Amino acid sequence: MTKVNQISVEGTLASNARELETQAAAINKRILEIEQQQARAQDALNQLMAGSSTTTQNSVTQVSVRTASRTPSNLKLHYQVRGASWQxxxxxxxxxxxxxxxxxxxxxxxxxxxxxxxxxxxxxSSVNPNQNATGQLPYVQRLSLYDEQQQDSVARYAQPMMEAPVVVVSADExxxxxxxxxxxxxxxxxxxxxxxxxxxxxxxxxxxxxxxxxxxxxxxxxxxFSKLWIRSTPSAELAGYWYASAPFLTPAWVDGSxxxxxxxxxxxxxxxxxxxxxxxxxxxxxDNNMLVKQLVDEDKQGEKGAFNRIQTLTNTEAYQFTNQHNKTVNLQVLGSEPISRDDNLKVSATHTPPISERDWNSNQGVVAWDFKLAPQQSQVVQSTSQISYPAKQELISN
Structure with a gap:
C-alpha cells in the first residue's frame, strides 16, 4: 500500500508539472502576441502623430519607362496631388x-x-488651380411685353419653388x-x-x-516713407480714421488678410x-484725438411756380472738426451731392468752404475737402443741396 501510494503521488506530480509547463508555454505565446500587437499599435501611433495616413489607405501607382539608349539614364517624375495649399x-x-x-x-x-x-x-505659385480658364460670353437680353392676364394664369398654376440651401463657411477659426x-x-x-x-x-x-x-x-x-492723413465721413460716422499711403505696394502680391x-x-x-x-x-x-461734431442736419420742403407746381427739397448739413493732437495733421473730409438721372429733376449743390475734389477717386457724387489743421484748431464744413421736380411725380432715391 505504501508503494502504490508513492507511485500515485509521483504520477500526480508529473502530471501537474506537464500541465504547468503547457500553461507556461501558452502564457509565453500569449505574451509574445500581446507584445507584437503593442509594437504594431505603437508604430501606428507614431505614424499618426507624424501625420501619415498610409495606415488607413495605401495607393500604389506603377509607371513603366522604356528608353532607346543603352547608357544609363536619369528619370525625373513629376506628379500632382490633392491636399496641398498655401495662402x-x-x-x-x-x-x-x-x-x-x-x-x-x-x-x-x-x-x-x-x-x-x-x-x-x-x-x-500665385496661380489658383480652381480659377476659370476661359472668359464668359456677353449676356443677351430677350424681351417681351407684360401681359397681365397671362401672368395671372402662370401664377395660379405655378408650383412654389423651394429655396436653395445656403452654405456659410466661417474662417474665424x-x-x-x-x-x-x-x-x-x-x-x-x-x-x-x-x-x-x-x-x-x-x-x-x-x-x-x-x-x-x-x-x-x-x-x-x-x-x-508714407504720407499720413485723417479721413472722416461725418454723414456716416462722427469719427476720423488714420490713413497711410503705400507707394511701394506691388501687384505681384496675392490678395489675403x-x-x-x-x-x-x-x-x-x-x-x-x-x-x-x-x-x-x-x-x-x-483717431480719438479728432473730434467730430454735427452742427446742422435739416430737410425743408416747399412749392414754387403758380402753374407748373414744382416741388423743392432742400437739405443742409454742417459738421465741425477739432484737432486735439499736439501737432498739425492732414484732414480729409468726404461728403456727397445728389445725382440726377432724369431730365425733369434738377439738382444744385453748394459747399462751404469750396471742395477740393469732385467725383473723388472716380466715385460719382462723392466730394472731398482737404485741410491742414494746427493743434487745437477747428474747421467747419457745410453742404446744401436743392432738388426740384414736378409735384405730380414721386421722388425715388437710388
Missing amino acids: PTYQARLNTDTKQLSITASAIIAQQTGENWQNVPLML SAGAMANMAPLPSFAVNRQDKNGITEYRLPQRVSIPSDGRRVRTVIDEQAG LQLYRDDNYIGQTRYSYQLLKEQGIGFGV
Missing part, C-alpha cells in the same frame, strides 16, 4: 511719428497629401489660429514674375507633416487688395 497673410506696421510704414508678406503652408514632406525644396502662430525666421526668397504669375522659391528646405498643421514663412517685405499695427499696437485686420489700397490708402483705425 498669403500680411502685417502692416505704421509709426505715426516717423511716418514709416513696413509691410511683411508671409505664406501659410499646409498639406494633407498622405505623405510627409521631409527636407524638400519648395516653390510657391483658421484666421485666429494664423494670428496666434509665431513667425519663422526671415529668409531671402527668390521671387520671379512670369506674365502675371508670381513664383516664390524658398532658399531653405522645409519639412511639413501630412496632418494639416500650418507652417509660416516670410516671403517678402517692403518698407518706406492684412493685420494692422499702429505705433506697436495691434488694431485689427482688413483685406489686402492692391487696387483698393493703392487708390484709397491703408486705414489704421479710429
Whole structure:
C-alpha cells in the first residue's frame, strides 16, 4: 500500500508539472502576441502623430519607362496631388511719428497629401488651380411685353419653388489660429514674375507633416516713407480714421488678410487688395484725438411756380472738426451731392468752404475737402443741396 501510494503521488506530480509547463508555454505565446500587437499599435501611433495616413489607405501607382539608349539614364517624375495649399497673410506696421510704414508678406503652408514632406525644396505659385480658364460670353437680353392676364394664369398654376440651401463657411477659426502662430525666421526668397504669375522659391528646405498643421514663412517685405492723413465721413460716422499711403505696394502680391499695427499696437485686420489700397490708402483705425461734431442736419420742403407746381427739397448739413493732437495733421473730409438721372429733376449743390475734389477717386457724387489743421484748431464744413421736380411725380432715391 505504501508503494502504490508513492507511485500515485509521483504520477500526480508529473502530471501537474506537464500541465504547468503547457500553461507556461501558452502564457509565453500569449505574451509574445500581446507584445507584437503593442509594437504594431505603437508604430501606428507614431505614424499618426507624424501625420501619415498610409495606415488607413495605401495607393500604389506603377509607371513603366522604356528608353532607346543603352547608357544609363536619369528619370525625373513629376506628379500632382490633392491636399496641398498655401495662402498669403500680411502685417502692416505704421509709426505715426516717423511716418514709416513696413509691410511683411508671409505664406501659410499646409498639406494633407498622405505623405510627409521631409527636407524638400519648395516653390510657391500665385496661380489658383480652381480659377476659370476661359472668359464668359456677353449676356443677351430677350424681351417681351407684360401681359397681365397671362401672368395671372402662370401664377395660379405655378408650383412654389423651394429655396436653395445656403452654405456659410466661417474662417474665424483658421484666421485666429494664423494670428496666434509665431513667425519663422526671415529668409531671402527668390521671387520671379512670369506674365502675371508670381513664383516664390524658398532658399531653405522645409519639412511639413501630412496632418494639416500650418507652417509660416516670410516671403517678402517692403518698407518706406508714407504720407499720413485723417479721413472722416461725418454723414456716416462722427469719427476720423488714420490713413497711410503705400507707394511701394506691388501687384505681384496675392490678395489675403492684412493685420494692422499702429505705433506697436495691434488694431485689427482688413483685406489686402492692391487696387483698393493703392487708390484709397491703408486705414489704421479710429483717431480719438479728432473730434467730430454735427452742427446742422435739416430737410425743408416747399412749392414754387403758380402753374407748373414744382416741388423743392432742400437739405443742409454742417459738421465741425477739432484737432486735439499736439501737432498739425492732414484732414480729409468726404461728403456727397445728389445725382440726377432724369431730365425733369434738377439738382444744385453748394459747399462751404469750396471742395477740393469732385467725383473723388472716380466715385460719382462723392466730394472731398482737404485741410491742414494746427493743434487745437477747428474747421467747419457745410453742404446744401436743392432738388426740384414736378409735384405730380414721386421722388425715388437710388
